Amino acid sequence: MTVTDLSATQAVQFEDNRTGRSVETIKRAFADNLFYVQGKIPATASQNDYYMALAYTVRDRLLQRWLATAETCMQPQVKVVAYLSAEFLEGPHLGNNLINLGIYDEVKQAMTESGLDLDVLLEQEEEPGLGNGGLGRLVACYMDSLATQEIPAIGYGIRYDFGIFEQEICDGWQVEITNKWLKFGNPWEISRPEESVLIGFGGHTDTFTDSEERYHIRWVPHKVVKGIPYDTPILGYRVNTANTLRLWKAEAPESFEFDAFNVGNYYDAVNQKVVSESLTKVLYPDDEPIQGKQLRLEQQYFFVSCALQDMIRIHLATGKRLECFSEKFAVQLNGTHPSIGIAELMRLLVDEHHLDWNKAWDITQKTFAYTSHTLLPEALEKWSLSLFESLLPRHLEIIYEINQRFLDVLRLKYFNDGKKLSQLSLIDESGEKFVRMAHLACVGSHTVNGVAALQSNLLKQTVLQDFHELWPEKLTHVTNGVTPRRWMALSNPQLTDLISQKIGDRWITHLQDLKQLEPLAEDPTFRAAWQQVKRLKKQALAQRILDRTGITVNPDSMFDIQVKRIRECNRQHLNVLHIITLYNRLKQNSDLDLPERTFIFAGKAAPDNFLAKLIIKLITSVGDVVNNDPDIQDRIKVVFLPDFNVTNSQPVYPAADLSEQISTAGKEASGTGNMKLSLNGALTIGTLGGANVEIREAVGVENFFLFGLAVDEVVQIEAQGYSPREYCEHNPDLLLAMHRIESGFFSHGDRNLFRPLVDALLCHDPYLLCADYQSYIECQEQVSQAYLDPDHWVRMSILNTARVGYFSSDRSIREYAENIWHVPSIPIEMNYYTQDDTALFN
Ligand code: 26Y
Numbered sequence: 001m002t003v004t005d006l007s008a009t010q011a012v013q014f015e016d017n018r019t020g021r022s023v024e025t026i027k028r029a030f031a032d033n034l035f036y037v038q039g040k041i042p043a044t045a046s047q048n049d050y051y052m053a054l055a056y057t058v059r060d061r062l063l064q065r066w067l068a069t070a071e072t073c074m075q076p077q078v079k080v081v082a083y084l085s086a087e088f089l090e091g092p093h094l095g096n097n098l099i100n101l102g103i104y105d106e107v108k109q110a111m112t113e114s115g116l117d118l119d120v121l122l123e124q125e126e127e128p129g130l131g132n133g134g135l136g137r138l139v140a141c142y143m144d145s146l147a148t149q150e151i152p153a154i155g156y157g158i159r160y161d162f163g164i165f166e167q168e169i170c171d172g173w174q175v176e177i178t179n180k181w182l183k184f185g186n187p188w189e190i191s192r193p194e195e196s197v198l199i200g201f202g203g204h205t206d207t208f209t210d211s212e213e214r215y216h217i218r219w220v221p222h223k224v225v226k227g228i229p230y231d232t233p234i235l236g237y238r239v240n241t242a243n244t245l246r247l248w249k250a251e252a253p254e255s256f257e258f259d260a261f262n263v264g265n266y267y268d269a270v271n272q273k274v275v276s277e278s279l280t281k282v283l284y285p286d287d288e289p290i291q292g293k294q295l296r297l298e299q300q301y302f303f304v305s306c307a308l309q310d311m312i313r314i315h316l317a318t319g320k321r322l323e324c325f326s327e328k329f330a331v332q333l334n335g336t337h338p339s340i341g342i343a344e345l346m347r348l349l350v351d352e353h354h355l356d357w358n359k360a361w362d363i364t365q366k367t368f369a370y371t372s373h374t375l376l377p378e379a380l381e382k383w384s385l386s387l388f389e390s391l392l393p394r395h396l397e398i399i400y401e402i403n404q405r406f407l408d409v410l411r412l413k414y415f416n417d418g419k420k421l422s423q424l425s426l427i428d429e430s431g432e433k434f435v436r437m438a439h440l441a442c443v444g445s446h447t448v449n450g451v452a453a454l455q456s457n458l459l460k461q462t463v464l465q466d467f468h469e470l471w472p473e474k475l476t477h478v479t480n481g482v483t484p485r486r487w488m489a490l491s492n493p494q495l496t497d498l499i500s501q502k503i504g505d506r507w508i509t510h511l512q513d514l515k516q517l518e519p520l521a522e523d524p525t526f527r528a529a530w531q532q533v534k535r536l537k538k539q540a541l542a543q544r545i546l547d548r549t550g551i552t553v554n555p556d557s558m559f560d561i562q563v564k565r566i567r568e569c570n571r572q573h574l575n576v577l578h579i580i581t582l583y584n585r586l587k588q589n590s591d592l593d594l595p596e597r598t599f600i601f602a603g604k605a606a607p608d609n610f611l612a613k614l615i616i617k618l619i620t621s622v623g624d625v626v627n628n629d630p631d632i633q634d635r636i637k638v639v640f641l642p643d644f645n646v647t648n649s650q651p652v653y654p655a656a657d658l659s660e661q662i663s664t665a666g667k668e669a670s671g672t673g674n675m676k677l678s679l680n681g682a683l684t685i686g687t688l689g690g691a692n693v694e695i696r697e698a699v700g701v702e703n704f705f706l707f708g709l710a711v712d713e714v715v716q717i718e719a720q721g722y723s724p725r726e727y728c729e730h731n732p733d734l735l736l737a738m739h740r741i742e743s744g745f746f747s748h749g750d751r752n753l754f755r756p757l758v759d760a761l762l763c764h765d766p767y768l769l770c771a772d773y774q775s776y777i778e779c780q781e782q783v784s785q786a787y788l789d790p791d792h793w794v795r796m797s798i799l800n801t802a803r804v805g806y807f808s809s810d811r812s813i814r815e816y817a818e819n820i821w822h823v824p825s826i827p828i829e830m831n832y833y834t835q836d837d838t839a840l841f842n
Contacts (some may be wrong), residue, residue: 090646150239151823336372537655702796721743
């Protein structure tokens with residue numbers, strides 16, 4: 001029987017193994033899953049078996065919501081957001097699902113009563129690290145907020161067999177280890193082979209005339225790959241919405257090798273299977289020159305075509321015509337990676353579904369919106385025409401056609417301004433010819449957005465200047481946000497409780513409510529409690545640091561934290577120059593009145609970015625000297641925490657006193673770590689770049705340590721011709737710090753080891769470390785002074801948390817939904833099915 005609108009008492013009666021939320025039922029269900037799904041009894045079960053059994057127990061509790069949400073998405077009048085992203089950096093699901101379901105405490109108790117420790121089980125989960133950093137993590141926060149805001153959504157991406165590499169530190173160097181996250185199976189996903197689609201590559205195009213004398217173009221691919229969807233539920237916080245993350249895996253289509261493609265023999269056919277599956281084997285690390293990486297373009301096309309075919313299937317299944325496709329789906333392009341989708345939707349509509357070009361173009365433009373996450377011109381993706389032509393010949397024709405029509409319009413506006421036309425063209429013809437993916441995304445989308453206020457303005461003045469001039473209303477901005485569920489409720493339950501005791505718990509979904517904490521900054525009891533939580537989180541991190549690096553750090557020292565990808569533009573080496581300067585000063589004068597500081601770094605370097613890897617070696621080498629110098633007496637400690645990923649980051653943010661956001665102004669698009677740190681009560685030392693600008697305004701300039709050149713000053717210095725050596729020669733502290741590195745002081749006398757870094761700084765210094773050094777050092781002196789007054793510091797810490805409510809991904813998602821997607825929230829109605837429910841089959 002189907003039970004709707006259950007009252008609480010009835011619900012208990014119906015509580016069954018799959019849905020019940022009481023401790024007793026959870027225990028029973030857990031034991032049941034251990035036996036029947038995992039095939040183990042306690043005598044033979046490992047912690048991982050227990051984790052799997054628990055994960056299935058929790059997944060069972062998502063299914064009612066998940067299927068109800070999927071059913072809602074299939075209704076004709078319901079508009080759905082489709083988020084297309086080559087990366088989803090989800091992080092572990094178990095803890096988050098417990099929080100969002102609201103059964104954390106029950107499950108903890110059930111595990112304790114079963115003789116297990118929930119924390120140990122949580123640690124068993126291999127995180128799906130299917131992203132590099134900011135861009136992939138942002139969309140993971142957005143998936144959480146979409147569900148929490150009850151907005152129907154599907155995330156479409158790639159199910160890589162190997163996610164981002166795992167990092168080990170050996171002899172101070174980064175070593176990459178492959179991440180085989182699926183090795184024990186993935187309890188969160190359900191594969192749907194019945195919804196597979198076929199994807200073509202290569203070949204040529206043909207023309208033909210149909211029975212009604214209409215002319216058509218047909219793509220005859222050389223190779224066909226099958227895409228199989230794997231679905232993971234993404235549950236919102238305390239709501240019924242559980243959206244789907246649909247990731248595609250490539251396989252060979254069984255029947256194709258012999259029939260259509262005539263490969264000839266069995267072993268060739270098997271080989272083709274291996275080749276096909278390699279398509280979704282591995283996530284590319286960013287930072288690497290992607291041009292020429294055919295496999296990457298194949299990956300992009302593969303998942304985007306899978307996604308669009310899937311959307312068209314869903315849309316047609318609702319009984320609607322393709323003409324109103326854009327009323328069914330709002331498609332968001334996360335960066336340029338999925339922008340081939342614009343040409344692919346045109347191909348599907350025109351070639352496969354025989355819509356006329358103009359109609360198809362109208363639909364396409366009404367469907368897509370594009371987010372730009374960068375300011376660096378080198379990050380603008382482009383693909384050589386020859387590669388494009390060999391891999392996607394039909395798409396190249398379509399792009400030419402789009403471009404021709406676009407240039408025709410431009411000619412009306414700019415007449416014969418050839419320069420303007422060539423700057424805007426989808427094809428870069430300045431040397432070897434390329435397709436400009438960002439231009440394709442701009443032309444084919446109704447809205448283009450940047451990810452922070454400053455970056456969006458800079459986009460208008462730099463990389464997208466011509467587009468802005470052409471379509472001033474198209475370019476807009478949505479400041480990034482992070483989810484308070486993972487980045488507070490889950491990773492900082494102690495602060496969550498403290499806050500909720502004072503202002504209730506509505507803030508978890510209405511982060512601006514944190515404003516109510518402001519007056520409490522003046523309450524000494526509250527300040528003491530706040531400090532106590534921070535101390536607790538620092539102690540926990542200190543323990544992890546000891547476990548993972550063997551370094552003992554003092555939880556009463558200032559935790560000065562820089563965690564993000566290791567890259568020259570993020571200037572971890574500026575931070576190191578400060579450490580060396582402090583070290584030099586303490587060596588000269590041990591009476592200096594400075595607070596104890598622990599410098600904590602974490603982050604991965606792209607495997608072939610030599611300088612980034614050398615920065616890691618520099619950090620660890622400086623640490624070796626400083627940490628072990630008896631003169632320093634532990635007053636500064638330097639730690640490199642290996643393998644920064646979502647799991648390992650969760651204990652880091654809550655333990656920070658100081659957040660280092662020190663990229664050169666204008667190089668960081670937004671940053672999101674800056675938001676997580678502030679939210680957890682860290683004070684920021686930062687440049688006027690990315691979202692720092694907005695964070696500083698929000699928390700108050702007096703609660704933010706600002707230093708460094710502003711964007712216009714950076715531009716000016718670059719234009720003037722910059723001489724880092726001059727800065728260095730006029731600054732004795734900087735000179736001494738450089739000399740220490742150069743002289744082999746941190747490298748056992750080896751003067752060559754860090755030479756490439758020193759040379760890069762003295763000769764080019766593209767990120768202006770030397771120009772910003774003095775300002776950074778002086779600002780750090782203010783930080784030290786401020787920390788010596790704990791009462792004042794904790795006030796500022798509380799005010800940071802109280803005032804960063806704006807940076808919730810819930811707010812970002814509401815802005816996207818209202819201003820860009822025009823997709824309303826829909827509360828999900830639930831039909832409860834119970835285990836003995838036979839009505840399902842009637
Ligand atoms: C095309 C290829 C070279 C490429 C690969 C990866 C280009 C860009 C990327 C990744 C970009 C990225 O992660 N950007 C970050 O996005 C975050 C979310 O918007 C921002 O907070 C962060 O500042 C930005 O660096």
